[in-house]
Amino acid sequence: xxxxxxxxxxxxxxxxxxxxxxxxxxxxxxxxxxxxxxxxxxxxxxxxxxxxxxxxxxxxxxxxxxxxxxxxxxxxxxxxxxxxxxxxxxxxxxxxxxxxxxxxxxxxxxxxxxxxxxxxxxxxxxxxxxxxxxxxxxxxxxxxxxxxxxxxxxxxxxxxxxxxxxxxxxxxxxxxxxxxxxxxxxxxxxxxxxxxxxxxxxxxxxxxxxxxxxxxxxxxxxxxxxxxxxxxxxxxxxxxxxxxxxxxxxxxxxxxxxxxxxxxxxxxxxxxxxxxxxxxxxxxxxxxxxxxxxxxxxxxxxxxxxxxxxxxxxxxxxxxxxxxxxxxxxxxxxxxxxxxxxxxxxxxxxxxxxxxxxxxxxxxxxxxxxxxxxxxxxxxxxxxxxxxxxxxxxxxxxxxxxxxxxxxxxxxxxxxxxxxxxxxxxxxxxxxxxxxxxxxxxxxxxxxxxxxxxxxxxxxxxxxxxxxxxxxxxxxxxxxxxxxxxxxxxxxxxxxxxxxxxxxxxxxxxxxxxxxxxxxxxxxxxxxxxxxxxxxxxxxxxxxxxxxxxxxxxxxxxxxxxxxxxxxxxxxxxxxxxxxxxxxxxxxxxxxxxxxxxxxxxxxxxxxxxxxxxxxx
Amino acid sequence: xxxxxxxxxxxxxxxxxxxxxxxxxxxxxxxxxxxxxxxxxxxxxxxxxxxxxxxxxxxxxxxxxxxxxxxxxxxxxxxxxxxxxxxxxxxxxxxxxxxxxxxxxxxxxxxxxxxxxxxxxxxxxxxxxxxxxxxxxxxxxxxxxxxxxxxxxxxxxxxxxxxxxxxxxxxxxxxxxxxxxxxxxxxxxxxxxxxxxxxxxxxxxxxxxxxxxxxx
Ligand SMILES: Cc1cc2nc3c(=O)[nH]c(=O)nc-3n(C[C@H](O)[C@H](O)[C@H](O)COP(=O)(O)O)c2cc1C
Ligand code: SF4
Ligand code: SF4
Ligand code: SF4
Ligand code: FES
Ligand code: FES
Numbered sequence: 045x046x047x048x049x050x051x052x053x054x055x056x057x058x059x060x061x062x063x064x065x066x067x068x069x070x071x072x073x074x075x076x077x078x079x080x081x082x083x084x085x086x087x088x089x090x091x092x093x094x095x096x097x098x099x100x101x102x103x104x105x106x107x108x109x110x111x112x113x114x115x116x117x118x119x120x121x122x123x124x125x126x127x128x129x130x131x132x133x134x135x136x137x138x139x140x141x142x143x144x145x146x147x148x149x150x151x152x153x154x155x156x157x158x159x160x161x162x163x164x165x166x167x168x169x170x171x172x173x174x175x176x177x178x179x180x181x182x183x184x185x186x187x188x189x190x191x192x193x194x195x196x197x198x199x200x201x202x203x204x205x206x207x208x209x210x211x212x213x214x215x216x217x218x219x220x221x222x223x224x225x226x227x228x229x230x231x232x233x234x235x236x237x238x239x240x241x242x243x244x245x246x247x248x249x250x251x252x253x254x255x256x257x258x259x260x261x262x263x264x265x266x267x268x269x270x271x272x273x274x275x276x277x278x279x280x281x282x283x284x285x286x287x288x289x290x291x292x293x294x295x296x297x298x299x300x301x302x303x304x305x306x307x308x309x310x311x312x313x314x315x316x317x318x319x320x321x322x323x324x325x326x327x328x329x330x331x332x333x334x335x336x337x338x339x340x341x342x343x344x345x346x347x348x349x350x351x352x353x354x355x356x357x358x359x360x361x362x363x364x365x366x367x368x369x370x371x372x373x374x375x376x377x378x379x380x381x382x383x384x385x386x387x388x389x390x391x392x393x394x395x396x397x398x399x400x401x402x403x404x405x406x407x408x409x410x411x412x413x414x415x416x417x418x419x420x421x422x423x424x425x426x427x428x429x430x431x432x433x434x435x436x437x438x439x440x441x442x443x444x445x446x447x448x449x450x451x452x453x454x455x456x457x458x459x460x461x462x463x464x465x466x467x468x469x470x471x472x473x474x475x476x477x478x479x480x481x482x483x484x485x486x487x488x489x490x491x492x493x494x495x496x497x498x499x500x501x502x503x504x505x506x507x508x509x510x511x512x513x514x515x516x517x518x519x520x521x522x523x524x525x526x527x528x529x530x531x532x533x534x535x536x537x538x539x540x541x542x543x544x545x546x547x548x549x550x551x552x553x554x555x556x557x558x559x560x561x562x563x564x565x566x567x568x569x570x571x572x573x574x575x576x577x578x579x580x581x582x583x584x585x586x587x588x589x590x591x592x593x594x595x596x597x598x599x600x601x602x603x604x605x606x607x608x609x610x611x612x613x614x615x616x617x618x619x620x621x622x623x624x625x626x627x628x629x630x631x632x633x634x635x636x637x638x639x640x641x642x643x644x645x646x647x648x649x650x651x652x653x654x655x656x657x658x659x660x661x
Numbered sequence: 662x663x664x665x666x667x668x669x670x671x672x673x674x675x676x677x678x679x680x681x682x683x684x685x686x687x688x689x690x691x692x693x694x695x696x697x698x699x700x701x702x703x704x705x706x707x708x709x710x711x712x713x714x715x716x717x718x719x720x721x722x723x724x725x726x727x728x729x730x731x732x733x734x735x736x737x738x739x740x741x742x743x744x745x746x747x748x749x750x751x752x753x754x755x756x757x758x759x760x761x762x763x764x765x766x767x768x769x770x771x772x773x774x775x776x777x778x779x780x781x782x783x784x785x786x787x788x789x790x791x792x793x794x795x796x797x798x799x800x801x802x803x804x805x806x807x808x809x810x811x812x813x814x815x816x817x818x819x820x821x822x823x824x825x826x827x828x829x830x831x832x833x834x835x836x837x838x839x840x841x842x843x844x845x846x847x848x849x850x851x852x853x854x855x856x857x858x859x860x861x862x863x864x865x866x867x868x869x870x871x872x873x874x875x876x877x
Contacts, residue, residue, distance in 0.1 A: 340813070357809070357810065359810075361709075362707075362709040362728065362731040362732070364732075364733060510814060510815065511814060512813075512814070513813065513814040513815070514813055514814065514817075515791070515810070515812070515813050515814045515815065515816070515817030516710045516791075516793075516810075516817075517709070517710045517711070517712055518710065518711050518712050518713075518754050518757060518758060518790075519712055519750075519753075519754065519757070521791070521814060521815055521817065522757035522758065522760070522761055522815070523753075523757060524814075524815075525814075525815045526757065526760070526782050529782070529783070542781075546781055549749070549753065550753065552749075553749070553750050553753040553754070556715075556726040556746070556750060557712045557715050557726055557728075557750045557754070558712070559709055559710065559712065559728070
């Protein structure tokens with residue numbers, strides 16, 4: 045049977061699918077929250093009610109509503125329910141599936157009250173989003189190649205192989221203006237061209253970088269889990285353009301579901317003749333292996349990644365030579381990020397011109413961000429390049445939690461910079477973020493409110509990066525340790541005159557002189573907070589004061605006797621028994637026992653506990 | 662063919678001809694321009710880890726700080742080996758390494774040369790600054806690869822791979838000869854190995870002449 049024929053059959057089967065589908069998210073968060081059991085319960089209930097023939101249950105992909113996992117969507121109504129429990133199964137079937145009524149209490153929080161049925165795309169969370177990479181979000185079963193094909197899947201590959209020369213594919217990607225989504229934003233078409241033209245050897249490889257070591261980032265994981273074929277198709281097209289015979293997907297080992305899905309997808313593609321010898325009847329052959337990552341953050345750096353796939357110690361090496369000239373086993377190797385690959389099929393299908401019409405002058409298309417921190421709606425979002433931070437935080441994110449004030453946004457993962465609230469109208473693209481002292485990185489976006497201490501933030505990230513340094517080069521290995529020591533001193537109230545200047549000098553050396561991107565970007569959290577929040581450093585060092593009241597060593601709690609009613613709430617709350625006093629009389633707080641957890645401060649109803657700075661002139 | 666492989670670069674204001682593929686450091690040395698190094702050795706593959714050999718390289722209107730031992734000279738490059746920025750970086754690198762290994766003569770000499778008087782960090786007591794020459798020498802010159810790096814980040818150490826002594830060490834002493842810190846002694850290679858190896862010890866020491874030998 046030809047591929048076309050298969051395609052038609054799968055469309056027909058789809059058309060026969062009954063009136064409603066219950067799509068149960070099978071992303072990581074939802075599986076952890078019990079979506080597997082939910083699916084079984086729905087199936088059983090439908091069978092009991094003899095509805096199995098009309099209503100289908102199928103695993104869905106992550107829609108970004110992970111904060112209310114497990115998530116269940118009823119299609120085609122486009123209604124999404126969150127925090128669904130086993131006890132809700134019966135109700136959902138009786139009231140919604142049979143009765144056509146919405147269960148208001150289960151609707152995902154970001155949505156307005158529904159007067160009538162409304163499609164998923166009309167909820168506040170989605171209005172400003174443009175879905176290219178996440179085009180199949182929540183719409184297909186990630187484990188079904190038929191589902192992917194029914195949604196235009198592998199059409200781009202068919203077009204490339206049958207109608208386009210490899211050079212034309214490269215030109216299309218160049219015209220699209222696609223840039224790498226894994227960090228540095230190198231133009232993808234150009235990278236492919238360098239690799240295609242490299243004369244180092246005839247054998248060429250491509251790699252999909254799914255190491256994603258940034259804490260709190262999960263866009264690549266989610267893509268692999270919810271639409272693995274998009275990545276596979278992008279890679280096959282790339283291999284055709286570059287002339288590569290084999291590809292590797294390097295997946296972080298902590299991502300078992302992503303691993304399983306991408307392996308499944310390559311197997312299905314092989315069964316369909318989309319991988320292997322003579323793809324789609326052409327003379328182009330290509331296959332993909334999936335490699336389990338070694339687990340270190342630095343293994344995401346491309347030269348370390350190459351070493352790691354080769355089975356060697358995952359430490360970076362100096363570039364040049366770049367992997368496009370000398371990569372895996374000395375052969376030209378093109379490495380792209382998961383999201384970069386997933387952008388390729390739509391570009392080939394709809395054209396580079398179409399893609400280039402989205403975004404800003406030098407940054408085209410969309411970017412997936414994992415929006416986390418102190419915003420109301422967290423999750424994965426996809427927005428056109430050039431969307432402002434304000435739109436992301438307030439329109440999509442729904443504003444700051446508990447309506448506190450925004451203080452800063454950290455973009456780009458642990459080695460990104462902190463952008464202050466005053467730059468809220470910054471359009472997010474590669475150039476603007478770099479100008480503001482941060483990076484696009486892989487797309488982490490952490491929102492911080494006024495209760496955040498920026499010195500503490502810098503200390504946190506530098507400590508993370510110190511642990512992740514591979515230890516090869518002097519500035520990163522020795523410098524990060526010394527930077528962490530200085531920051532530790534400062535947050536512990538032991539900062540000395542000269543510390544801020546020494547920290548700054550070190551930061552510049554580490555940034556300028558490190559061997560790889562880890563060291564070269566690691567000082568960003570420090571340099572950006574020194575630039576925008578220097579007064580906080582000075583308050584810590586010179587006045588032993590933490591303006592955000594975060595650094596424990598710099599706070600003393602005390603009872604204000606005039607306000608204390610002697611209610612004894614704080615006595616019960618204190619975990620170390622530092623507060624004492626008879627009922628109805630002002631209490632005592634023993635400084636020598638206090639661990640500064642702030643529990644008393646939290647529970648006191650009369651504002652009788654004060655958290656003061658230890659003031660030293 | 663010969664013509665195509667010749668390039669011209671400007672280094673500290675002097676125009677120099679060089680061969681394509683030569684590193685900036687090699688070109689500088691040919692021009693008798695001194696660039697300090699710690700992890701570079703003529704007989705070994707450049708490694709680029711100490712970063713003492715940094716220079717400023719300008720090309721296509723962009724100036725970058727690069728390690729001269731691993732960066733190939735390219736046609737039209739303008740190199741500056743001794744700017745304030747470069748001196749600041751080198752001073753900091755020696756300061757950092759000296760804080761790690763306060764006793765090493767090679768580092769103290771550089772500190773004198775650079776006029777470093779004060780180490781503003783808490784001092785450590787290491788005696789190896791991880792230049793990796795021993796590791797490369799054992800694998801590239803001796804062809805054995807008995808030693809490697811263990812652990813990551815600040816905890817990195819030179820050790821037999823994965824903490825097991827490799828039965829491969831032949832006790833040739835190449836690593837100890839090349840060590841610029843004069844730190845690595847056969848006792849250490851030996852000791853590090855016995856530490857993990859217990860009874861399977863293969864490298865032995867002659868009780869008469871006190872030289873090491875390998876046994877099977
Ligand atoms: C310390 C470090 C970690 C990195 N981690 C990743 C990663 O997890 N995923 C990724 O795609 N790129 C990562 N990169 C960037 C890669 O080196 C490389 O630039 C990228 O995979 C190229 O793909 P792109 O052009 O599609 O962005 C990392 C870089 C550094 C310096
Ligand atoms: S910058 Fe850090 S991670 Fe990169 S090679 Fe140097 S020590 Fe290793
Ligand atoms: S003495 Fe052992 S470790 Fe040292 S170079 Fe010779 S074989 Fe390698
Ligand atoms: S033991 Fe000597 S040669 Fe080996 S890394 Fe340390 S300083 Fe360099
Ligand atoms: S994992 Fe289910 S919505 Fe993200
Ligand atoms: S001599 Fe060049 S990095 Fe060490």
